[in-house]
Amino acid sequence: MTDTYAKLANGKWTSGLFKTLKLPQPVKLTRFSQGSDLISGRLLIGAATDSELIKPIIETFKDADLAIAYPHNTKELADLNEQFNHSALNATPISLAAISKADKFNGIIFDASGIKTSQQLSALHRFFQPVIKQLSACSRIIILGRPSEHLEEVSYATAQRSLEGFCRSLAKEIGKNGSTCQLMYVQAGSEPLLNAPLRFLTSAKSAYISAQVIKVKPGVLPETINLVKPLQGKTALVTGASRGIGAAIAETLARDGAHVICLDIPAFKQDLDNIAHRLKGSAIVADITAKDTPAKIADFVRGRSLDIIVHNAGVTKDKTLARMTNNHWDVLMDINLSAMERINHQLLDEDLLNQYGRIICVSSMSGIAGNFGQTNYATSKAAVIGYVDAMQKPLANKHITINAVAPGFIETKMTAAVPFIVREAGRRMNSLKQGGKPIDVAEAIAFFAQPQAAGVTGNTLRICGQSLLGA
Template identity: 40%
Template structure:
């Protein structure tokens, strides 16, 4: 649904009025276009010293970007990359961070700030762990400070993983690109050197077979469409009642429509059997299907509680066991599930829903080691306010408030969620495992 307020105050007839009154002016975000440039402005400033910073700068140069080290003069920059993987004490952060700070006002609209650091570990020396923890606070704060549709995000590299590992480089590409338009103040945690970079960054899912539940409309349909555009063969799944809409989506992407209630006892096996029969394998499963039955807990009845648990959580647990036992889903399998900011922070009137969305995070963290053993991964996406038919039905005033409660001052689009999923299930995302990434514009809910 179009954000009419944004149209009026951000380049529209009420731009001057909004500015004079100090009203929010949601920026127009730079989103990915197939065949388009990685950045709107190809000048990138890299700050930091040491071999890791040099290697990251060299990689950016291979992408035909105009790389500057520590100083960009008076030129506008499209991105600033701060490399602090070799920082050992809090004082070590000062030089690279303040070198970046000098150029923040030169960051172009739709620009990117990316900080690459080592991940925290409670077994480290206190000063070293404090330094790494401090970087996380820095990035979250910068997400609130950058303007003009720019974003600030971080990559946390585990010890023992090279700063140039495939998933570090793929994460950097994702954060610099328009694919991450509605991701702000967030982190990708690279836990291993698994994975590889795509031959074609516009087709990172080439040769993959993906099953998407809840694919008949909304976010699920967007996931199916974009995964297809990015090279995947699609099995679009939804309940029989949505059969007509499901067939339309499947036909649009040249995929297969599977009418299936995911709460069926053998739903996971049916999906794997269908993939094996049609394509000979299954590479990716996206657990997008979900329902809400909102009520204050004092008014919650058994049916509303049980139905949400059954669809949003119990079905996924059962399906995963069946999928991972199936021979078609054994070669580097990838699973992405949908959490929510409600599952992270809770939400009034959504105790049942929040229980399930927090539950899938627990499922992800507990399944990650098993997936890594198969050469695959499992992650969760936690969307914030996304413009869909469902959110369009929210009362006008409530909808306007919900849109403005993030650093980008607007709702996201279904494609923003889909782009994050595409990264997670790509070969470049395999080193990110057991992780939850919020696609919420840095929503104030959950911090």
């Protein structure tokens, strides 16, 4: 769907008028394309004094063009020189006092894990204030800390929890040039698992994700990692796969090497067969609410290797509560929530999802912020978030991760049918001042599906450009 406003706002002859009137001018976001570098441009890495995560950060980006701002009054420079052979690192030590207008960065990664008191929060200002204007368009900022619920010292927990407010506010300041800011809480013992989330959040694959908090926990990494085809040899089941976001999910998982089993209702059989054929995948024609569908899926995958389940199928049946019939409530709840529970129960009960499997559920911003006329839909999507949170512990015994995405305004045929004024409000009411694309949702799901994302479970990731509504 064409965003005419964005075209005019950035047009050769019209952009000046928009600027004069101080109207939003959304930057065209840089998105990942096949064959392009996952990490591009110069990255600046810094850390607060006595922080603990800078070493795995540098390990992740050791092949990138790095500028490293070392903490003051520490021996970290010498220590890191010992651990990382600087002849193999494309890294330049940099003084924040010497930053000039010529210095430009495509990403800034800051280790805040050493901030243990309210007084030490000044490290955030001291580091970011000199460099924030040096961000290129569509850049990334990632801040790393420790999860406050795992910290015994009150002052330490307090300081680390404050990072969320800093991250979300900074994201709103840099969103005008298409840049984003994320926060990663790294549980002790999960340092070796930082590679996948760091690379995803720094890349163009996370273009429409901003102001999000991802928690990384201990997990088991695969012996070998394929960065080009991370899902090579994996089999994924995607419900609602025939069109829109579901089709984008199927395409992206196939791009990353997975064999995709596409599932949708009989009414969409032609579209379903087309996409399954194009992706060299498989198709299951079924209504997920039918009583025999979980068994039908189980029979289909039995004897195969099922590694990934993506619960994308869902509907809206909008009415104000006073006008909502039993059917509006019951049918929607069955499609959006109960069917997912039944399918998972069948596959898990029969041990048909492999060890180290991945379950990804599609929630919605409506499940976080609520929405007028959507008490049924918001209830179902909030329940999905609750389900993900509750299931992470019982699934951990088999090293299966479960996460959710919560899309905001995504440009689809459904949003194209929304009245013009409502559609424009949906597009502009976020820090990036534009709607997302189905590929933005698909890229996040593909990240969760990766074997190397073993430390990421129980998360709900908003794909909304930092919507001004919701948490």
